[in-house]
Amino acid sequence: MAIVVAHDLSKKYGDRQALHPTSFILDAGTVTVLAGPNGAGKSTLLKRMTSMVAGADSAATGAAP
Numbered sequence: 045m046a047i048v049v050a051h052d053l054s055k056k057y058g059d060r061q062a063l064h065p066t067s068f069i070l071d072a073g074t075v076t077v078l079a080g081p082n083g084a085g086k087s088t089l090l091k092r093m094t095s096m097v098a099g100a101d102s103a104a105t106g107a108a109p
Contacts, residue, residue: 045071045072046069046070046071046072047070047071047072048068048069048070048093049068049069049070050066050067050068050069050093051067052065052066052067053065053066053067053089053092053093054066054092055085055088055092062085062088063085063088063089063092064085066089078090
C-alpha cells in the first residue's frame with residue numbers, strides 16, 4: 045500500500061533548477077534512503093513533500109499507515 049505518492053515535484057530558485065521534476069511512490073512497511081552529495085536537492089525535496097516550499101504544477105499526497 046502506498047503511503048506517499050509524489051508526482052512531478054520540482055523547485056526553481058530564480059533561473060536555477062534546484063529540483064528537477066521527480067515522481068515516486070513510497071510503500072508502507074519499507075525503508076527508503078535519500079542520499080546524495082551536498083547541493084543535490086535532498087532538503088528541497090523533503091521541504092516540497094511537506095509543502096514548506098511552494099512550487100507549481102506538482103503534488104505529494106500521503107495516507108496514514
